[in-house]
Structures are given as C-alpha cells and as structure tokens.
Amino acid sequence: MAISPGFQGRRRPVATGLLPPGQYPTDDFPVLSTGPTPRVPTETWELSLTTEDGTHRTWSWDEMRALPHARPTVDIHCVTKWSKFGTSWEGISLDTLLEGVETTAAYVLVHSYGGYTTNVPLADLRGGRAWIVFDFDGEPLRPEHGGPARLLVPHLYFWKSAKWVRRLELLTAEKKGFWERVGYHDYGDPWREQRYEGD
Numbered sequence: 001m002a003i004s005p006g007f008q009g010r011r012r013p014v015a016t017g018l019l020p021p022g023q024y025p026t027d028d029f030p031v032l033s034t035g036p037t038p039r040v041p042t043e044t045w046e047l048s049l050t051t052e053d054g055t056h057r058t059w060s061w062d063e064m065r066a067l068p069h070a071r072p073t074v075d076i077h078c079v080t081k082w083s084k085f086g087t088s089w090e091g092i093s094l095d096t097l098l099e100g101v102e103t104t105a106a107y108v109l110v111h112s113y114g115g116y117t118t119n120v121p122l123a124d125l126r127g128g129r130a131w132i133v134f135d136f137d138g139e140p141l142r143p144e145h146g147g148p149a150r151l152l153v154p155h156l157y158f159w160k161s162a163k164w165v166r167r168l169e170l171l172t173a174e175k176k177g178f179w180e181r182v183g184y185h186d187y188g189d190p191w192r193e194q195r196y197e198g199d
Ligand SMILES: Nc1nc2c(c(=O)[nH]1)N[C@H]1C(S)=C(S)[C@@H](COP(=O)(O)O)O[C@H]1N2
Pocket: 029, 030, 031, 032, 033, 034, 035, 078, 079, 112, 113, 114, 116, 144, 145, 146, 158, 159, 160, 161, 162, 163, 164
C-alpha cells in the first residue's frame, strides 16, 4: 500500500475513545462561543476560498450540498478540557473543496460569520482530516453549534473548528486567529497538549 508522504506519521481522526492528556470525557455537548450566535439563512449563505494569487471560489448552499457527502464519526477535544467521543457528522471533505486549487500557500486563516477567525496549516485540512459539516447526529446542525455549517478539524483542539464558517483564506505567511492572537497555541495538538503559545 502506498503511503502518501505528506501524511505519514500524522494522526487520522477516528473515534478511538482515547483521552488526550489533561482532558475529561463528557456526554454533554457544551456551547462555547465568544459572541452572539449569527443567524445565517441558507438562501444567502456562502462559503468562499481565496488563494495568495487572488483566485476566488465560492459555493452557495445548494452548490456545496451537491458535492459528495462524507460522514465522519470522530472524537472532539476542547481546550477547556472536555472531550466528547464518537460524534457523528455529515458534510463535505476539505479534500473535495480543495480539489484542483493551485496554491503554494502553507497556511489558512478561517473566517466565520460574526467575525471569529482561527489559523490552521493547509496540510491539516487535507488527507481526510477536515470537513465543512452541516448535520450533527443525523439532524441539521443547530445555530449555537455553528449551523448552518462549521469547519470540523477534530485532530486539533476544538477552537480550530470554526462555527458559522464563511471563508478560507489561503496564505503564504501565517496570520493568527482570534484565540491564537491572545496566546493560544498556533497549532493546538491535543495529544501534545498544545494549549498555549510555548506549550
Ligand atoms: N465562530 C466561532 N467558532 C468557534 C467558536 C466561537 O466562539 N466562534 N468557539 C470555538 C471553541 S473555543 C470551541 S470549544 C468550539 C465549541 O463548539 P460548540 O459550541 O459546538 O461546542 O467552537 C469553536 N469555534
């Protein structure tokens, strides 16, 4: 079996029921938002992707929903120390959205409706490890959890999974997001307990 070199040794998100250091398991689904819940009607919702050379792609709600769906079941880990095992989602793989996008960018700043941002390496959005999700547990994603659609990057702390996602900005130089600017870790690997800058 060929192992694609970019992903060798990197963790694939699966529901393992393993607890990263310093976390505790919960069956609840806490809501953590820095501000009010934006209400974004699917009629006007759009997701866009920009690259460093000005290329711009946009998906309407219907265009995004028409792409092949993926159904990841994954464990999620919040930096406030709760972990939730076996969460089931439906959405579109970032591999699908990034197909054919020509870029030398290594970084992404993810923008949300409402103004939240978070930074993620582009490589971490590839390889079956990240999705734009619109259903949780067989139901449309509730607004407080990021509906109509959020990013899901479960191998990183959950603050990277931007709710109400609206734009992926591909960048050749890293720009920090909302929490990263105030001292949270740029990468945020729960298995290495990268909670704060310097961890
Ligand atoms: N747009 C936006 N996305 C966000 C946040 C936020 O405040 N705004 N909070 C982050 C944090 S810190 C966590 S733990 C998760 C919480 O998601 P939940 O409210 O669905 O549990 O969303 C992340 N994504």
